[in-house]
Amino acid sequence: MLKMTFKTLSIACLLVGAGVAVAALATRKPPAEPPTPAYCQAGGNWLLLGTTPPRPASIRDIVAHAARQDVVLLGEQHDAEDHHRWQLQMLSALHAQRPEMVIGFEMFPRRTQPVLDQWVAGSLTAQEFLKQTEWDKVWSYPPHLYMPLFEFARINKIPMRALNVDKSLTRQVAENGWENVPEEAREGVGRPAPPLPEYVDFLREMYRLHEKKSPAHAGKKGNTPDAGFKGFLDSQLTWDRAMAEALSLEVSQDGRRNPTLVVGIMGSGHIRFGHGVPHQLGYLGVPKVASLLPVDLAGECRQLEAGLATAVFTLPNKVVPPSEPPRLGVALEDTAQGLTISAVTPGSLAEKTGLRAGDRIVDIAGRPASGSSDAVATIRRQPPGTWLPLRVARGDSQLELVVQFPPRP
Secondary structure (H helix, E strand, C coil): CHHHHHHHHHHHHHHHCCCCCCHHHHCCCCCCCCCCCHHHHCCCCCCCCCCCEEEEECCCHHHHHCCCEEEEECCCCCCCHHHHHHHHHHHHHHHHHHCEEEEEEEEEEHHHHHHHHHHCCCCCCHHHHHHCCCCHHCCCHHHCCCCCHHHHHHCCCCCCCEECCCHHHHHHHHHHHHHCCCHCCCCCCCCCCCCCHHHHHHHHHHHHHHHCCCCHHCCCCCCHHHHHHHHHCCCCCCCHHHHHHHHCCCCCCCCCCCCCCEEEEHHHCCCCCCCHHHHHHHCCCCCCCEEEEEEEEECHHHCCCCCCCCEEECCCCCCCCCCCCCCCEEEEECCEEEEEEEEEEECCHHHEEEECCEEEEECCCEEECCCCCHHHHHHCCCCCCEEEEEEEEEECCEEEEECCCCCCC
């Protein structure tokens, strides 16, 4: 797609340079979209991706194959409700085949493991569980998307494992590089395996997009483009390695008759094409891995390639009721000091939360505030009835505030 875009742009520039009227170019019909593949016209189907085009398969075949592996990775788009419903369906199907199971979650850093153990033991309420894991800080996506998965583990007494590390570690790696982070600060994570060239190319493109959205990041001291990308790459590899290590530790190596099936719940970006966590698992001596992803009919289904995953599930389209995007009720200004609130609308969510004109937003949902456009996009992505944690600087103090968006009527 990028090559086609650049080629088209070059041709247009040449024509304009030769005196061809821009209006004439505008009258040309855009190229017709390729027809929708037959397998993307109906949802609720499985596709094996060992070949191009994909090959249809039954859920019985998919589950039987996955149940013969050591690790099964179930991908997701974090804010897509149907992705989590699909994950729950797969957990249930796999558990019926392999009752000896452990479920690892990207959402939790390792330090929260004792809380996960208490949850599975039934000694915490849901509210206590979310509070003690510091959900609003460590993950911040709406908890109602994930609670059915956590409840499934609890009622079936399936151990839950925290796969992630603290954001402070990945931030240190991104800023200083892996080699410059002291060993005692690495949370026991080993040196990541060298990435595949295709993964480096993919992450480089993601980094370029990130830089366009967050130009302030490029201005940090010593953050040249090459050094900035090196830190970004090291950070992503550390993330992949940490999750792979946590999963590999659960793989039974003692030849038991009923070994444990290890399931990982994580973002699809860590799974696609075997570049992230599957690649690190291979270096850790765990080659028997099944990668399963949900795909939307109008999105990734149209661009399926061999090797994207072991198999994908096509999610049916659904009607979503129209709703106004959430509004905080502030005027934001990008200043030399950072993202600043220049005005607060009377009676707004911002005023009810305690925000004031002059406050500087430091973090949004646990992530550094990079600019007004990103802040607006984050706010408008919040589903009704969810909470959005903010950290603001006011004078010489910093305050932790939580915006509570009203539920859908």
